[in-house]
Structure formats: structure tokens, C-alpha cells
Amino acid sequence: MKILHLNPKNITTLPAHTLTIGNFDGVHLGHQAMLTALKKEAHSKGLATAIMIFEPQPREFFNPNNPPARLTSFDEKLTLLDEFGVDFIIKASFNDEFRQLSAHDFANMLNALGTRHLVLGDDFRFGHDRTGDKYFLTTLGFSVESLATIKINETRVSSTAIRQALSLGELSHAKELLGRDYVMTGQVIHGDKIGRILDFPTANIQINRLKPALHGIFGADIIAHKDGQLIDLYQCHQTGIKGLTPYSLFGAVNIGTRPSINGTQYRLEVHLPKFSGDLYGLTLTVIFTKYLHEEIRYPNLESLKAGIQKDVNELLAWQDTHF
Incomplete structure (x- = not known):
């Protein structure tokens, strides 16, 4: 092509x-x-x-x-x-x-x-x-x-109908219209490190668009690439939780403006539970599998940390029922 x-x-x-x-x-x-x-x-x-x-x-x-x-x-x-x-x-x-x-x-x-x-x-x-x-x-x-x-x-079947489905967290309906799971792909870049402060390190992924089509907290399968070659993160690091898709790891995803820290720009952030490794410079494909809820404005960082832990636990429980 x-x-x-x-x-x-x-x-x-x-x-x-x-x-x-x-x-x-x-x-x-x-x-x-x-x-x-x-x-x-x-x-x-x-x-x-x-x-x-x-x-x-x-x-x-x-x-x-x-x-x-x-x-x-x-x-x-x-x-x-x-x-x-x-x-x-x-x-x-x-x-x-x-x-x-x-x-x-x-x-x-x-x-x-x-x-x-x-x-x-x-x-x-x-x-x-x-x-x-x-x-x-x-x-x-x-x-x-x-x-x-x-x-x-x-x-x-239209892009408008798919945007509407995604905005409501209706991943299965969007999948019907797309003919596949909804995914986003981008390179891991440096963020503001707030996830590390909260003990939930995240990979900050370039979204490469003015406005994403979905917002909120999701479960996802994460696939890594470098220079066009697939990388099996689990095999490389022997850490993390395997996703539902071959060669993927399970990820808890936040996509939105992060109201708890008064954010204004859209961010796509992925937390890989039990994973230890350097992701900078890799390209990650995020396959959205489960919508949990919209973004929540927590009153302080302590509440935010507790909310993230609750979300990760719920998503892991959902993941276990689908293996």
C-alpha cells in the first residue's frame, strides 16, 4: 500500500x-x-x-x-x-x-x-x-x-452510531458495528508520575487525536510492539496478568481528563497489575473489553488511591470469570 x-x-x-x-x-x-x-x-x-x-x-x-x-x-x-x-x-x-x-x-x-x-x-x-x-x-x-x-x-452502521455507543460504554454494541473489538494504539510517553505516587504506576499512551471516543474506567487487553514487531510482555518479564487476547496482559485503563487532579487534557493511562518492566518507547495496543464506570472526581489523593484499588479489584474479578 x-x-x-x-x-x-x-x-x-x-x-x-x-x-x-x-x-x-x-x-x-x-x-x-x-x-x-x-x-x-x-x-x-x-x-x-x-x-x-x-x-x-x-x-x-x-x-x-x-x-x-x-x-x-x-x-x-x-x-x-x-x-x-x-x-x-x-x-x-x-x-x-x-x-x-x-x-x-x-x-x-x-x-x-x-x-x-x-x-x-x-x-x-x-x-x-x-x-x-x-x-x-x-x-x-x-x-x-x-x-x-x-x-x-x-x-x-455509521461512525456516529459507534461514537454514541462508546460514549455510553456500550462496548458490545460498538463491536457489532465495527466487526471487532474497539482498540486504540499509541506510543508510551512520559507523564506526570502521579500513578507512582499512588502506588499504581501507569503507562501514558499517546492518543493521537483531539478528542477520544470513550471516557471512563475500563478493563483491557494490552499488546506491545516495538519497530513493528510483537513483544510478549509476559514472556519477557514473567510478571503481570495474562489478558484474554493471545500475547496480551490485562490492564486497568483510565481515559479522560482526570478530574480528581483538575486535569484538562485527555489522557490514556494503563495500569498493568503485578507487572514490572520498562515500557517507555514501546507502542501499546489497548483492546477495550470491559466498561466499569465514568471518571469520578475524588476529594483527595487518599480517596483517589482507594478508588483505584477498588476499580482494579473489580476488573480483576471480572477478568477471572472470563478465562
Whole structure:
């Protein structure tokens, strides 16, 4: 899979291809159906496959101070999309210049890229005047396949529905719409060491998004990577508690702003019970398995420590019943 950084003023022409366009936030079952159709159409027409995605996502651009929660970072998207064997990712920087493109300008850009066929959602629109759609493209000589929205148990599969499920801690419903457990991945970085003061050391993980899609206290399976290689933390250190997922350790997770210490920035922090080892520089994948409760504002550090201990005990008890 090759990545092209799109410059509307200096377009690199790709091999003739079938293209789909969107945010692909979450790469959920609806997106997966789109990707399956993309590959099928490309194969039947003898074309390469390409996906155009926007960074930042348009709603993040228009409202940076109160952006929508984001399901996947750009790197997480790439990892998920790579599983489908797509030939090209076209990364379009969504900025003032890009959003001012008219429908005709946008179509001309697609033609210059080498787009011959498109697979689009039935509600897709483009151009700053919103006049671009399937019918507009066909008048300009493109062939277009339009896919209807997928529903599961009467729920429309969408990034919005998944955000709503995660905001309520409904991990099983989010899993239904995603087709997999919800995960976040990031590198372990230095934090403020408050966990050590409380005798609950945590790994502070980069969230790589303006606002995460879930908040609160969770149980999770934690998988470690370094330079793209899987690391079995239990085998390396002989400490920690094995998770439900192969090669994982169980973790107690806090994701949010940490109101007990008057925090304002979103943090993703993982405590690995009974684990001893250096995690700095590793990339950790957090597989969310159990929602416990929302963040609580404790009156002091002593109460916070007692609350964390209670949460860890409850999550460990849940973990024991699922082995």
C-alpha cells in the first residue's frame, strides 16, 4: 500500500484506478463493505484500487475547539485499511484551499489523478457548493457504483452510531458495528508520575487525536510492539496478568481528563497489575473489553488511591470469570 500526499496544484497521476472517498473513521462494517466492493469493481475492470481520506477530518477543521470524538487516528486507519490490500491511499489535507474546490474542480482533480471508476456511499456529496454527487460524476464520464447503508438490528452502521455507543460504554454494541473489538494504539510517553505516587504506576499512551471516543474506567487487553514487531510482555518479564487476547496482559485503563487532579487534557493511562518492566518507547495496543464506570472526581489523593484499588479489584474479578 502506497501513500500519496495530495497537492491539488501539482497532482501526481496514479495508475488508472477505482476510487472510494471518505473519512473512514473506525473502518467499520459499512466501510468494510465499501472496500470489498472497491476491490471487486477494480478487479472486474482491470484497475488499481485507491482510497481518498481527509486529514484533518472536515468537522475537525471547521470546529477545532469542539471537534467530534474520533474513533481512529490516521496511523490506526492505515493499519486497518492495509488489511484490505488496497494499492493507494490518497491523503488529502483538508484546509481552506481544499474546501474551496468546486464540484467541477474536484472532478477535474480526480481525472488528473487517474480515477476511472468510483465506489461511493449513497449520500456522498462533494465540492464547496455541495452539487457534486453520483449523477454529476456520470455526466463527466466517470462510472460510479453507489452502495446503500448497512443496517444491523435496525441500527444504521455509521461512525456516529459507534461514537454514541462508546460514549455510553456500550462496548458490545460498538463491536457489532465495527466487526471487532474497539482498540486504540499509541506510543508510551512520559507523564506526570502521579500513578507512582499512588502506588499504581501507569503507562501514558499517546492518543493521537483531539478528542477520544470513550471516557471512563475500563478493563483491557494490552499488546506491545516495538519497530513493528510483537513483544510478549509476559514472556519477557514473567510478571503481570495474562489478558484474554493471545500475547496480551490485562490492564486497568483510565481515559479522560482526570478530574480528581483538575486535569484538562485527555489522557490514556494503563495500569498493568503485578507487572514490572520498562515500557517507555514501546507502542501499546489497548483492546477495550470491559466498561466499569465514568471518571469520578475524588476529594483527595487518599480517596483517589482507594478508588483505584477498588476499580482494579473489580476488573480483576471480572477478568477471572472470563478465562
